[in-house]
Every structure is written in C-alpha cells, then in structure tokens.
Amino acid sequence: MSAPTTDVRARISARTIVWLQGLAGLAGFAALLEIVPRSGLVSPLYLPPFSTIVVALYKEMMSAEFWTALSDTLEAWAIGLVISVVAGVVVGIAIGSSQALRALTHSTIEFLRPIPSVALIPLAVLLFGSQIQSTLILVVYASFWQVLIQVLYGVQDVDPVARETARSYGLGTWAQIRYVIWPTALPYLMTGIRLAAAVALILAITSEVAIDTQGLGKEIADTESGGAVAAMYAYVIVAGIIGVIVNLGARALERRVLSWHPSMRLDSAGARA
Amino acid sequence: MVRAATPMLEVNRLRKIYADSSRTVEAIRDVSFGVGQGELVCIVGPSGAGKTTLLKCIAGLLAPSSGEIVLEGQPVIEPPPAMAVVFQEYGRSLFPWMTVHDNVMLPLKHKKIDAGRREELVRDALAAVDLKGVEAAYPWQLSGGMQQRVAIARAVAYEPHVLLMDEPFAAVDAQTRADLEDLIRVLWRRLRVTVLFVTHDIDESVYLGQRVLVMSHAPTVIMEDVAIDLPDERTQLETRSMARFGELRKHIYSQIQLAKQGWRPPTE
Amino acid sequence: MNAAVPSLFRRIAVMLALPVALIATWWFASADSQNFYFPPLRTILQTFSKLWFSSQATQNVVPSLVRFSIGYLAAGLLGIAIGIPVGASRNLRNVLEPVLEFLRAVPPPVLVPVLILFTGLGNEMKALVIVFGCIWPVLLNTVAGVRALDEVLAEVVRSYRIRPFARFWHFILPGASPQIFTGLRQSLSIGLILMVVSEMYAAKDGIGFALVQYQRTFAIPEMWSGIIVLGIIGIGLSLIFRAFEAWILGWYHGLRQSQRAS
Numbered sequence: 001m002s003a004p005t006t007d008v009r010a011r012i013s014a015r016t017i018v019w020l021q022g023l024a025g026l027a028g029f030a031a032l033l034e035i036v037p038r039s040g041l042v043s044p045l046y047l048p049p050f051s052t053i054v055v056a057l058y059k060e061m062m063s064a065e066f067w068t069a070l071s072d073t074l075e076a077w078a079i080g081l082v083i084s085v086v087a088g089v090v091v092g093i094a095i096g097s098s099q100a101l102r103a104l105t106h107s108t109i110e111f112l113r114p115i116p117s118v119a120l121i122p123l124a125v126l127l128f129g130s131q132i133q134s135t136l137i138l139v140v141y142a143s144f145w146q147v148l149i150q151v152l153y154g155v156q157d158v159d160p161v162a163r164e165t166a167r168s169y170g171l172g173t174w175a176q177i178r179y180v181i182w183p184t185a186l187p188y189l190m191t192g193i194r195l196a197a198a199v200a201l202i203l204a205i206t207s208e209v210a211i212d213t214q215g216l217g218k219e220i221a222d223t224e225s226g227g228a229v230a231a232m233y234a235y236v237i238v239a240g241i242i243g244v245i246v247n248l249g250a251r252a253l254e255r256r257v258l259s260w261h262p263s264m265r266l267d268s269a270g271a272r273a
Numbered sequence: 274m275v276r277a278a279t280p281m282l283e284v285n286r287l288r289k290i291y292a293d294s295s296r297t298v299e300a301i302r303d304v305s306f307g308v309g310q311g312e313l314v315c316i317v318g319p320s321g322a323g324k325t326t327l328l329k330c331i332a333g334l335l336a337p338s339s340g341e342i343v344l345e346g347q348p349v350i351e352p353p354p355a356m357a358v359v360f361q362e363y364g365r366s367l368f369p370w371m372t373v374h375d376n377v378m379l380p381l382k383h384k385k386i387d388a389g390r391r392e393e394l395v396r397d398a399l400a401a402v403d404l405k406g407v408e409a410a411y412p413w414q415l416s417g418g419m420q421q422r423v424a425i426a427r428a429v430a431y432e433p434h435v436l437l438m439d440e441p442f443a444a445v446d447a448q449t450r451a452d453l454e455d456l457i458r459v460l461w462r463r464l465r466v467t468v469l470f471v472t473h474d475i476d477e478s479v480y481l482g483q484r485v486l487v488m489s490h491a492p493t494v495i496m497e498d499v500a501i502d503l504p505d506e507r508t509q510l511e512t513r514s515m516a517r518f519g520e521l522r523k524h525i526y527s528q529i530q531l532a533k534q535g536w537r538p539p540t541e
Numbered sequence: 542m543n544a545a546v547p548s549l550f551r552r553i554a555v556m557l558a559l560p561v562a563l564i565a566t567w568w569f570a571s572a573d574s575q576n577f578y579f580p581p582l583r584t585i586l587q588t589f590s591k592l593w594f595s596s597q598a599t600q601n602v603v604p605s606l607v608r609f610s611i612g613y614l615a616a617g618l619l620g621i622a623i624g625i626p627v628g629a630s631r632n633l634r635n636v637l638e639p640v641l642e643f644l645r646a647v648p649p650p651v652l653v654p655v656l657i658l659f660t661g662l663g664n665e666m667k668a669l670v671i672v673f674g675c676i677w678p679v680l681l682n683t684v685a686g687v688r689a690l691d692e693v694l695a696e697v698v699r700s701y702r703i704r705p706f707a708r709f710w711h712f713i714l715p716g717a718s719p720q721i722f723t724g725l726r727q728s729l730s731i732g733l734i735l736m737v738v739s740e741m742y743a744a745k746d747g748i749g750f751a752l753v754q755y756q757r758t759f760a761i762p763e764m765w766s767g768i769i770v771l772g773i774i775g776i777g778l779s780l781i782f783r784a785f786e787a788w789i790l791g792w793y794h795g796l797r798q799s800q801r802a803s
Contacts, residue, residue, distance in 0.1 A: 123756075
C-alpha cells in the first residue's frame with residue numbers, strides 16, 4: 001500500500017528505538033551507581049560513585065601495569081581457548097566417527113565433565129605456582145569439554161546416507177572428514193567455541209584471583225587488599241567489558257559462519273544463551 | 274437480514290485498521306451482521322480477507338477501530354465468558370505439558386462449579402467429540418485430527434453460548450476434515466449452541482452452514498448473506514452431490530470473483 | 542528375558558570398560574611412584590577413606606554444600622522472579638538487556654574480592670558470591686524463555702479468561718521452563734566454581750579451604766583426596782540436577798522426540 005522507502009524508514013526507526021532504550025538503561029544504571037554512594041545508602045568506602053570509578057579507570061589506563069595485566073589475561077585466555085578447541089575437535093571427530101568409541105567413552109566423559117576444574121587449582125599451584133601454565137591447566141580442562149560435547153553432537157548429526165556415499169566413492173578418511181563430517185559439525189563447533197570462550201575467560205580470571213597469576217583478576221585482588229577501591233571497580237568494569245566483547249564476538253562469529261550454512265540442527269541442550 | 278427475534282450476536286459497522294509508524298492497512302472496512310440463537314453461520318472468503326481479524330474482534334481478542342460487537346445485549350470489549358474459540362493451529366493451542374484431561378479442564382477451573390461437575394463436563398465433552406481413552410495422554414502423542422478434537426472438547430466443556438471456529442480444519446487432511454465437519458454438525462444440534470465458523474473452503478461453508486456470509490478481500494465488506502436452503506439432515510455423500518449444493522457453491526464462488534474484480538455491494 | 546540379560550550385561554560392561562581401565566592404569570602406573578606430587582593411588586584412597594568418612598566430612602563438606610545450596614537456590618528463585626516480568630514486557634527488556642548482558646559478562650570470581658569489602662570473610666560473603674554469580678544465566682534464560690512463549694497459546698489463555706495466577710502457573714512458568722533449565726544448568730557449574738574459589742580465597746572451613754590448606758602444608762595425598770571429593774560432588778550434583786530436570790521436563794523430552802520422529 002505504501003512505497004518501500006517508508007517501510008524501510010519505519011524499520012530503521014524501530015531499531016533505533018530499541019537502541020535508545022538500551023542506552024537509556026545503561027545510562028540509568030550509571031546514574032544509579034553515581035547516586036547511591038553519594039546519597040549514603042551505601043558507604044562510598046565500599047562503593048565509590050561512578051564518576052570516581054571512571055576517573056580511576058582513566059588513571060589505570062595511563063599506567064603500563066594495566067595493559068600488561070590486560071594482555072596477560074587475554075594471552076592466557078587465547079592460548080587456552082585455542083588448545084581446547086584444537087583438542088576438542090581432534091578428539092571429538094576421532095571419537096564421534098566410531099560408534100564403538102562413542103559407546104566406550106560415553107561414561108568417562110559424563111563422569112569427568114561435571115568435575116569443576118577449580119578442583120585442579122591446588123595441583124596446578126604445586127606444579128607451576130603462579131605461572132601461566134597453572135591458568136592454562138584450568139582453562140583447558142574446563143573449555144575442552146564444551147568443545148568436545150558440541151563436536152560429538154555435530155559428528156553424530158552427520159547424514160549416514162552421505163557418509164555411505166562418500167565411502168562407496170572411495171573417499172579416504174581425510175576426504176570424508178573434510179567433505180562430509182566437517183560441514184555438518186561446523187555449526188555445533190561454533191556453539192562449542194562460543195561456550196568455551198566464555199568459560200575460558202571465567203577460568204582465566206578465576207586462576208588470577210585464586211592463584212595470583214598475572215592478569216586482571218590479580219589486579220582486582222591486589223587493589224582490594226590494598227584499599228584502592230575505586231581502582232578495583234575500574235578493573236571489574238574492564239573485566240566485564242572484555243566479557244561482553246568476548247560474548248558478542250563469539251556470537252557474531254557464529255552468525256557469520258552459520259549465515260550460509262543450511263543448518264537444520266536441533267537445539268541441543270545448553271546451546272542457547 | 275437478521276433471522277431470529279433477538280440476535281445472539283450482533284456485529285455493527287465493524288472497522289479494523291492496522292497502523293504502524295509507516296503505513297496503515299484497512300483490514301476490515303465495514304461489516305455488519307447478526308447471528309440468531311442456535312444458528313450455524315459460516316464466514317467464507319479468500320485468503321487475506323480479514324476473516325481471522327474479524328473473528329478475533331468478535332472474540333474480544335482484538336479491539337476494533339470503530340463499530341461494535343454485541344453479545345446477548347452486552348458490548349464485547351474483552352473475551353466474554355459466554356464465548357469459546359477453536360483456533361486453526363491445533364498443535365499450538367493445546368498445552369504440551371498437560372494431559373488431555375487437564376487441557377480440557379483448565380478453563381473450567383475458575384468457573385464457579387464444583388469439582389464433581391467439572392469432571393463430568395470433561396468426560397462428557399471428550400465423549401461428545403468421540404475421543405475415548407486418551408485422557409491421560411499428552412497432546413503431542415495424538416494425531417492432528419485428535420488434537421483438534423481435544424481443542425473442540427475444551428470449547429464444548431466450557432459450555433459457551435457462542436462457539437467461534439477459526440478455520441479449524443484447514444491444516445487437517447481431507448478425510449479427517451470430513452469427519453470433523455460432521456462432528457461439528459452433530460455437536461451443534463445436540464448442544465444447541467450458536468456457531469460462527471470461519472473457513473476459506475467454499476464447499477465446507479455450504480455443507481455446514483445455515484447461512485454463509487461471503488467476504489471480499491481486504492478492505493473487507495460482506496458481499497452477500499447467502500441462505501443455505503439445503504435439508505437439515507446432511508451427509509457428505511448425499512448433500513455434496515445435490516444439484517442445489519452445486520448452485521450455491523457456484524454462486525458464492527462468483528461473488529468472490531466479483532469482489533476480486535473490485536465490485537462491492539452498494540452501501541446502505 | 543534371556544536375551545535381555547546379556548544385552549544389559551554388555552551395556553554395563555561397555556559403560557565401565559574405559560573408566561576401569563583408566564583407574565587401573567593410574568593404580569599400576571603410580572604404584573611405585575616416588576614422585577612427590579603424584580603419590581600411589583592406593584595411598585590416596587587410603588587417605589581418602591581415613592579423611593572424608595570422618596568428622597572432616599561434617600566440618601568441611603557440609604558447610605560447603607549448605608552455602609552452595611542456599612546461594613544456588615536463592616539465585617534460581619530470584620532469577621526466575623525477575624526474569625518473568627522482564628521477559629513479559631518488551632520495553633523493560635529493551636531497557637534492561639544491555640545492563641544485564643554486561644553484569645552477566647563480569648566473570649563471577651571477580652565478585653569475591655568485591656563482596657569481601659561489603660560483608661567481610663564470613664558465610665554471607667560466600668553465599669552472596671554464589672547468588673551474584675549464578676543469577677545471571679537463570680535470569681537471562683528466563684527472559685528468553687518468556688519471550689519465546691507461543692502466541693497461539695497466549696491467545697488461548699486470553700480467550701478462556703484464565704486468571705493471572707493460573708496464567709503464571711499453567712502457562713508462563715511451564716512454557717519457559719525448558720529455557721529456564723538451560724540457565725539453571727549453566728548456573729550449576731558457575732556456582733561450584735564460586736563455592737570453591739570463595740573458600741580458597743578467604744575462609745575458615747569448606748572444601749576449598751581444606752584443599753588450600755593441604756596444598757600449603759604439602760599434604761599431597763590429602764590434597765588429591767580432596768580433589769576426588771570435589772569431583773564426586775560435581776558428579777553428584779550433576780546427577781541430581783539431571784534427575785530433577787527429567788522429572789520436570791518429561792513432557793518436553795517427549796514432545797521433542799515426537800517432533801524429531803515426524
């Protein structure tokens with residue numbers, strides 16, 4: 001009934017409204033953080049006003065220490081994530097391709113998976129102290145399962161007809177993996193990477209808080225015990241922002257990879273949010 | 274063209290416009306009709322004719338832009354207690370976490386009747402739609418036709434004065450549809466309930482109705498209020514092969530074609 | 542019946558084969574171990590029975606589990622209670638979503654030092670840490686679940702004039718429950734992490750505390766036994782959760798199966 005241009009404009013303005021609402025929420029939150037300490041509801045010793053935190057953040061960002069801590073956290077996160085993804089894919093495809101292996105390993109996986117990786121903290125400390133290897137042990141142990149489980153779902157989802165066809169055409173193992181298994185498992189792998197990325201960050205920071213390895217978590221612990229409360233919150237906010245970036249980035253990556261993928265995958269348990 | 278003395282349901286100059294920030298769509302331009310007590314009236318029209326919009330306005334689920342709906346002398350502003358609706362998407366209209374029994378029971382829970390009576394109503398309703406032994410089953414364990422019967426049973430157990438049905442058999446296979454159509458006529462006679470039945474299937478509207486309101490496509494008006502003078506006892510085989518059936522069907526079809534060419538009945 | 546027995550036997554055998562093999566390997570590989578950090582499995586198990594089937598258990602395991610349970614359940618209830626109204630209102634959702642996504646992205650262990658500021662080193666700190674960490678997955682998944690409620694069902698509810706409480710109890714809550722359980726599952730692992738970390742960081746009792754003590758005093762077999770205890774707790778909680786989920790979401794699993802079959 002109306003020209004397409006008016007339609008597009010309506011759609012854009014609806015999106016803008018959502019954006020503005022979200023912005024309003026964030027602004028309201030910041031305002032709350034400003035008013036509550038100032039009004040004395042909560043002691044400004046425990047919760048400095050938002051403006052004070054921002055100033056502290058600015059100061060921290062001027063220091064080299066901030067950037068070292070940030071890069072330490074990201075380094076541990078990235079290395080741990082890469083290791084777990086590679087390991088998860090390799091083990092996942094190896095196990096998933098064989099009915100026998102899947103049956104044999106199922107119980108072991110279900111036993112090992114719920115074990116919290118923080119249980120390994122004392123061992124890690126004994127072996128590696130506060131070095132990055134401790135963090136990597138925690139990160140890899142936790143993230144590996146996320147990737148593995150999803151890859152197993154993915155390999156299981158492979159169309160058996162496609163596999164039979166590939167085999168009857170004499171395609172070797174490698175070619176089968178490349179042309180049949182990989183495309184089907186890819187969406188699941190993306191979900192696994194998204195979940196693993198979030199878990200990896202949590203464990204990296206956990207290690208820094210609990211074991212004192214270098215990074216944002218350590219800075220938070222140190223500023224807390226040193227009484228630099230505003231700086232502590234500044235680091236907390238940074239940690240949150242990193243978390244948001246990781247989440248958004250992983251989701252964007254997942255969407256990009258899946259946008260062309262004609263996936264009809266079932267929403268396997270835990271795949272959302 | 275109102276038949277009975279006091280209409281059970283009156284639709285007066287109904288108009289519905291959908292508007293968002295960019296454009297407006299006039300779904301229903303001007304619809305007026307009355308339904309007498311105990312009548313079975315079908316509403317037929319092509320896709321996009323605003324039939325579902327009309328039904329939702331009557332059901333109180335949608336507010337009209339102008340005009341009014343009057344049920345038993347009272348204006349309808351929200352879903353009235355004397356009305357029950359059977360939706361087209363039967364799969365999605367039943368609660369998958371409840372058994373058939375609980376699904377049929379749910380609307381009765383807030384009615385001021387005692388538990389014994391409620392159980393009786395549920396049992397009778399399920400028997401009336403020919404469903405036996407499924408009370409403890411879940412909807413997704415049943416076939417499509419059976420699910421729609423459950424939805425109908427739920428409406429029947431509610432003891433409504435007016436039963437609204439929104440293309441309830443559109444998503445069902447032809448054989449099941451025939452059985453369900455007959456079921457509706459049986460229920461209608463037994464319960465003496467007033468039925469407003471929306472469909473896009475002309476044959477179905479002629480087979481079921483005492484009157485057929487023919488809708489144009491949007492912006493919708495009533496093309497004609499056709500009286501169906503077929504015998505009261507109808508069967509799929511006999512009635513559909515009658516000459517009169519063919520005439521009525523042809524007439525309604527041509528009305529719809531006229532509408533598509535832009536013709537509208539002169540306004541009063 | 543005769544055919545079923547060997548198949549059941551086979552299933553159990555397959556289930557146990559690898560774990561038994563792994564444990565056996567561990568046992569024999571470490572039997573003569575002189576390595577300080579990796580004592581023989583036998584020693585570990587001896588220490589285990591000595592340690593954890595005693596008052597140690599009540600002193601450490603019970604407080605940990607109590608704090609965890611309180612924190613987790615509180616987080617679950619709060620998350621659902623807040624998530625439902627937010628999910629139901631599009632405007633509330635739009636306004637709050639960025640804030641909630643940010644709060645959820647803050648790595649929960651970070652809260653331990655923060656909460657120490659407010660509540661010191663006591664039990665409140667640990668329970669609160671768990672609440673703060675566990676609430677976000679539940680909340681956000683509840684919002685998503687409420688948002689995804691079937692519109693046709695919503696119209697059914699309206700057309701039959703179903704009252705607000707019945708609407709909540711029979712429509713909103715069950716409808717969103719699959720998604721809510723996804724959030725609860727994520728919160729389970731987060732809660733465990735937080736339980737341990739808060740106790741490792743600052744505590745007088747608890748499993749995490751005990752583990753750190755053993756590590757600091759180089760009581761290696763005890764430390765390993767503590768790791769095993771944590772593992773058992775993790776597995777146990779996961780099993781309990783699964784059983785609970787299977788009970789509540791039985792209808793959902795049936796529904797999905799029937800959809801997949803068609």
